[in-house]
Amino acid sequence: MHEESLIRSLLRQVEELAQQHHARAVDEIEVEVGPLSGVEPLLLQDAFERLKDEFSWPRAELSVLQVGLDVLCQSCQSESQLKDFRFVCHQCGSTSLKIIRGDAFRLLNVSMQVDDSFNGKPQATATQHSTDACGLPLNEQTSHP
Amino acid sequence: MPTTTIAVNQDVLAAKKQRAKEQRQLFTTQGTFVINLVSSPGAGKTSLLQATARYWQNRFRVGVLVGDLATDRDAGRLRPYVPVEQLTTGGACHLELSLVQQGLSRLPQQQYDFLFIENIGNLVCPASHDLGEHVRVVVLSTTEGDDKPGKYPKMFRTSQAMVISKSDLLPYVPFSVEAAIQDARLIQPDLVTILTSSTRDEGLQDWCQFLEDARKEMLASRDADAAEQLTASEKSVA
Ligand SMILES: Nc1nc2c(ncn2[C@@H]2O[C@H](COP(=O)(O)OP(=O)(O)OP(=O)(O)O)[C@@H](O)[C@H]2O)c(=O)[nH]1
Ligand SMILES: [Mg+2]
Ligand SMILES: [Zn+2]
Numbered sequence: 001m002h003e004e005s006l007i008r009s010l011l012r013q014v015e016e017l018a019q020q021h022h023a024r025a026v027d028e029i030e031v032e033v034g035p036l037s038g039v040e041p042l043l044l045q046d047a048f049e050r051l052k053d054e055f056s057w058p059r060a061e062l063s064v065l066q067v068g069l070d071v072l073c074q075s076c077q078s079e080s081q082l083k084d085f086r087f088v089c090h091q092c093g094s095t096s097l098k099i100i101r102g103d104a105f106r107l108l109n110v111s112m113q114v115d116d117s118f119n120g121k122p123q124a125t126a127t128q129h130s131t132d133a134c135g136l137p138l139n140e141q142t143s144h145p
Numbered sequence: 146m147p148t149t150t151i152a153v154n155q156d157v158l159a160a161k162k163q164r165a166k167e168q169r170q171l172f173t174t175q176g177t178f179v180i181n182l183v184s185s186p187g188a189g190k191t192s193l194l195q196a197t198a199r200y201w202q203n204r205f206r207v208g209v210l211v212g213d214l215a216t217d218r219d220a221g222r223l224r225p226y227v228p229v230e231q232l233t234t235g236g237a238c239h240l241e242l243s244l245v246q247q248g249l250s251r252l253p254q255q256q257y258d259f260l261f262i263e264n265i266g267n268l269v270c271p272a273s274h275d276l277g278e279h280v281r282v283v284v285l286s287t288t289e290g291d292d293k294p295g296k297y298p299k300m301f302r303t304s305q306a307m308v309i310s311k312s313d314l315l316p317y318v319p320f321s322v323e324a325a326i327q328d329a330r331l332i333q334p335d336l337v338t339i340l341t342s343s344t345r346d347e348g349l350q351d352w353c354q355f356l357e358d359a360r361k362e363m364l365a366s367r368d369a370d371a372a373e374q375l376t377a378s379e380k381s382v383a
Binding site: 035 | 146147148149150151152153154155156157158161237238239241269270272273274295298299302331332333334
């Protein structure tokens, strides 16, 4: 299972973020998974428990938010949540649907304790994390041209 | 000490996906069409590649990177036909871009028209990892059952084509080609489907035609993009 490699990627990102913010401790890491994330929440927790001793803040907790599979119809523009993996629009029957949520493993929030003197502000030189930092479409796992 | 919550809201694989996208652009520039072959263990990926090489008979320059948990067996089977490099994962259940890039540097440095990446036999984990390919092709053999697409939705959703392999065994197994296609298209309505037998060299014309057309399409859109950029730069000069 590839959950360990995903947790390693996650922890690397959290380490970086904590460093930028001069964190004294990381308390909680909140992630999102959905039906097409390719991640099993239980295996994810297991992998986290196994690997967190390698992490600078082994007392941090992982909280996993499970979301549904939300799609946007390319024909009628309506949004809906699929109850199974039948890609058919509930409104108009079109099969041309774009996934807008539920197909990725996302880092949502990181709660950390910060030093007063820095006021929780990142270093001036640090790269700011933001949604879509790479200019990537964050939905649909593979975007082939 | 104050506690603060930093909102990140980002795909954990975003940076890796970006690198895969850059690798894909590089392949496109080089004119190399890249296929990521995925399936459960033993569905017939290596056999399909052997049959493909036999069918093309050096009409195209083909290279293969083959993932293997521990052995060199698949690479050995392909070596009589094409340049091949083995990617040993040391037990990992899927290939990642970094392994592919290492393998690329070991392949004979020449022009390739097609590069096949044979992934680790696994219908789950490889679905999450973009290797910079142009198409992902899932191989489903007739001995696995026609109900598999719905059981591995992410793999079928992220594939552009499905090869139903071992068609020669259809008389002996309870497998409905129509049912498998129907099941897969509920998840991925645009899925291209091709029926093959590597032992009898059946369906290879359809399969190879699909690859040749897809490569032509990639080259045409690359050249159209380049022409558009040229016109834009001419306009800005004028
Ligand atoms: N009857 C029949 N057998 C096939 C066909 N293609 C492959 N096989 C057999 O199926 C077995 C597995 O084939 P491979 O080509 O090794 O499958 P693979 O997907 O590369 O296997 P892994 O790399 O181990 O996951 C071998 O014994 C092949 O001879 C086919 O078209 N018809
Ligand atoms: Mg093989
Ligand atoms: Zn609709």
